[in-house]
Amino acid sequence: MARVLTIDPAKCNSCRLCELACSQGHANAYRPSRSHVRVAIYPDDAVYFPVVCMQCDDAPCVVVCPSAALVRHSGTNAVLVVEERCVGCRMCALACPFGAISYWDGKARKCDLCGGKPECVRFCPPGALRFESEERSTEPTRMVFANRLRDALKEVSTS
């Protein structure tokens, strides 16, 4: 069964352990600047959420790559960078709507789902990042709406 990385912004508490886990796995150092997942933090608004590659089905990065260096892995469904083919043009980074592709040491870099066992998920204590079945992946968004409706109904019934 295909699994996808899901994000529940309401659960994120801004700790950035995901960035540490990711960079240790991919850059052999605790180095947020080289993490594929980055937590966007707006302290004054109390808003924080992880930003990471969504492994889009019709992925803009794959489409724009002039050297066919981005390929989809059939097992994990992750879009991977084939380093030998990457020419370092950064077109993929421009094309990605999430800004989820980074670039260092002359090559494009992106989330590879750690081969099917994402470290960021392992190191997310509040469970804002999950690796779940496709069917369950939209549940958090649905619940955000449902919870809002519940609160509204509660208010109506008590007023």
Next chain:
Amino acid sequence: MNAYAGTTVRVDLSRGRITKESIDLRLARAFVGGRGLGTKIIYDEINPKVDPLASANKLILAAGPLTGTSAPSGSRWMAITKGALTSAVACSNAGGDFGPELKYAGYDMIIVEGVAKHPAMLVIDDDSVELCSAHKLWGRNVHATEDLLHEQLGRDFKCVSIGPAGERLVRFASIMNDKNRAAGRSGVGAVMGSKKLKAIAVRGSGGVTVADPKRFRAVCLDALKKLEGTEGLRLYGTASLVNVINERGVLPTRNFQSGQFEGAEAISGEAIAERILIRNRACFGCPIACGRVTAVKNGKYAGSGEGPEYESIWALGADVGIDDLAAATKANYICNELGMDPITAGATVACAMELYEKGAITEKQAGCKLSFGNADALVDLMTKIGYRRGFGNVLAEGAARVARKFGKPELFMGVKKQEFPAYDARGAVGMGLQYATSNRGACHVRGYMVARELLDGEQKMNPFTTRGKAAATIAVQDLTAALDSSGICLFTTFAIGAPELLAMLTAATGFDYDLDEMLRAGERIWNLERLFNQRAGLSRKDDTLPKRLLAEPMPAGPAKGKTVPLGKMLPEYYRLRGWDAEGRPTRTKLASLGL
């Protein structure tokens, strides 16, 4: 190099000179990092008798070896100096993002020397370290300062700064980072202000490596698992303690005149969660996430920010007899924005309130009716203290100096000129011993005996008896010194202890510490701090408590009739420490610690 960034930045503000030095790994092993290594440097480099606000004092900002790694709550950085409040060794510890960012830029430590001619700031962007003019920042509050820095330099810079309180040398000014995180106690912000250093902004693109990544990952996951039990702190923050400590009868009320506050419920963590909490916020790398993002939406105390924490809601609540959550929260916001310690700020107002009620301060002097419970006066005084206006200029000196000035020094509730935090030691006598012996003055985070005496756990001790307290206090003081120095947060000790810290430190640094060597490092740090204080002129007579705790029985509640039998514990403490009867570390002890 593993765990350590490897480089120290030395900034001579008088000459505008910046130099970089390599870190000495032999010293790093002996003193761990952060608090330990910083103390070693100020001990070696400054005359302990120096006026804390003089040019010759130095200020060190230091991270630990675990700062910036995936060790749970590995966010800490420390400010080490001679404290403006205490004239003793000071080390104040904070979380947020600044410490890790400093490491990513490539530095473990910044040593600040001298005094700038004009207000200055330090901008660190990886290899580039520059002193710049801060004339546009000077005078601004902490939040406005950070906003302007982010506007000018970019949002990804992490900042420490002082507010108007630090600029005006308020004796308990804090150094703030990431807006609402505070190196709060002992007046480290006044020292920064005396050097005319307004802010430090840092950005780093590098990383921290560890010696054994596989083992380090495993020990971090194990610690994270154990920390799942800290759910209460996530839900209700540190103020979840208000009701617990009040029930034990040791929530200091109205300047320690009693141990139970009738308005505790209204200022509890539960009340905060229900009335003002927007959501929680974690420091870097922290699974506990006890931070409170809050807002008071309506009324004369409207505002927004972070907190209050347990200690601040106590100091600005129970200790001043105020059960108005909005007012106490507003007072806390002002402390954060002006950059001052809410514990000392609240406790100083509490002391002044008792002086007022006892007739030692007049209404004319105070500029208001300064009775316990006067919420408007509290909020008004916070701003006046931060800007040293009117009666605020008197209170800006802290409770010890205020009580002396008005002729009742016995009404200062603290040790070594630093005010107590939120536990009355008459119902936790080991905590009393810890307060009396703490190197930075009265303090809960040098040795949290509260966990052993007041909170439920396997190692619970009778809070009223002296038996075993000296040994337990020493053990927790030494472990805390090692843990602080490592760069992880003390709150992890609600779920993990020495074995987990040892596993993380050895896997990260590659030093083959055993438990004994790690705890000895903590003991070494404690003894060095003690030596600094001894040379600064402190002695056995300073290891004491106010008469109220020693001789006035607790009037009511579970600790009714109790005092702190300090005289029974202190000689045993000295003996177990290997110190002489005057509390001086013996030559044998120092030699065994390599000091």
